[in-house]
Amino acid sequence: MTAAPALAAALAAAALLLPLPWLAIAPNRLLPGEAVTAVSALGWLVLPPCLLFGVAALRRVPPLAAAAAAMAAVLLLLVLTGLAASQRLQDLSPAARAGLGIGLWLALVSGLLLAALRLADATLRDRLLLAFVMLATLAAAAAAGAFDGLSLAVEYRNRAEAVKAALLRHLALAASALILALVVAAPLAWAGFRRPRLAGPVGAAFAGMQVVPGLALFALLIPLLSALLHALPVLREFGLAAIGAAPAVIATAAYLTLPLWRGLSAGLAAADPAAVAAAQAIGMGEARITREVRLPLALPVFAAGLRVALVQAIGLVTLGGLVGAGGLGALVFEGLAQFATDLMLLGAIPIVLLALVADALARMAETRLAVPA
């Protein structure tokens, strides 16, 4: 047993066996529930997932089988908890909810961490295969109604359309911010490459931007934009408004300029002077050198900066919910304002998943790019 998987497995088992709240049975979606521990919710059925977590941490078990065992334990826990919740709600009023307690979250997170640790050296194909099997099983269980008793599933059923719309809106806002940041960062990176004296101040300005707290920048853009619109009413005709998408996209883009600019600058500097000299020697012009030598050599370096910016964009756009831009953040803040934890989770969980998926996909693309064609 190596230390990290053993620790994750111990955490998952502790979450199951210690008297932590596993389910919270509440009279409706807003009131806090009465806590039920895992042992009293699931009875002796807590043992099979515990055993699976233990098996997954054993060094002798091959990594792929170990990861599968950890994922099976997570799935089993979800299904068992869903069934236990339905059973407990049977005799209560239809408004009653079974919320998820901290013990369940701890077990899920440490179980998935355990799987991820055992998969650290696995090939990409194996990882994708396992993730696909896990998601397919989850979808099948959801379709069969295994989670119908859980508060989060009830909230989702009531809000499915709003969540889907918010998800698309979130992606659109993040993509717009990424494009805007690229439009600002690319010419400045090129200028800094041509005139190195410019690179210092530009980098300092972008780095200074990162110091401004997110909440302050998003909020401050509303009065700033309304002052701008007051001075130049003609901008309204281009669809610019002081609340809504504009402040969210501008503020998010402001934070993305640094990783993009760094990636672009490092990429442009990555071209081996010898390769450039060779291109000059065979008579290539400056434009052709840039197109055929510098850009292909810059691409893999730039890809890393693009990945950081992409993942940050998905997270940062969340604050747009505060300035009327919508997106998943709007669900989070609506939930916070109503003290409705399920609604909040319905916004927050997709944000985390989107960021992790975007990171994984971008890493995949990077490894592809790094292999010389």
Place this chain on the structure above:
Amino acid sequence: MRGLPPLLLALLLALLAAPAGARLLSQALGATAEPFPADRLIGLAVTHAGLSLAGVLPAALLGIGLGIAVTRGAGQGLRPAADALAAAAQAVPPVVVVALAVPAFGFGLWPTAFALLLYGLMPVLRATVAGLESVPPDARAAAIAIGLPPARVLAEVEWPLAWPVVLDGLRVALVLGIATAAVGALAGATTLGTPIVLGLQNQNQVLVVQGAAATAALAFAAEGLLLAVAGRRAAA
């Protein structure tokens, strides 16, 4: 002196947050709302700074301890878990962590305290590991060769060489902590984020400007002070 520009910016923003500055700006915007009184703003700034420090400092100490542990023989098995956690924390912004912590801890101070712990721990842990790994192997080998015990190799050779990188991590953690404490206002913590949230809810732009300028001033002050500390050490 690298710390000077952020400190000057902090001063400018503080002037903008002060009721006199905010009143000037609100007249320019055509807003009529009364500004937030200075003494309450200063009170919030003190709570904000105190909360950020109280959350980030213990977390930073923990991060340094863990960073040293995972670069030694016995703790190396924990390294993948630390890396995975650090990567996950980087992918998720403070506002999402605060929101995710609310179901577990309820409204009030605790979700913010939890997020502060996380965002204090991760940058310092990463910086400590990076700093210790950047120590030239020759320096370490020479210290061992002259017979220093492992604890003194760490204290007298590795740590002084790693410290500038660790200090960088501390600065990032503190600035991130100030942003996290601001977002905590959404989950019921009383900080400089509170006037921002109130102003957004009541469409009071003066309150928004004051809260945002004061929060940004605090962040730039922290950045400038720690840059100044780093500069002095480098010069010494």
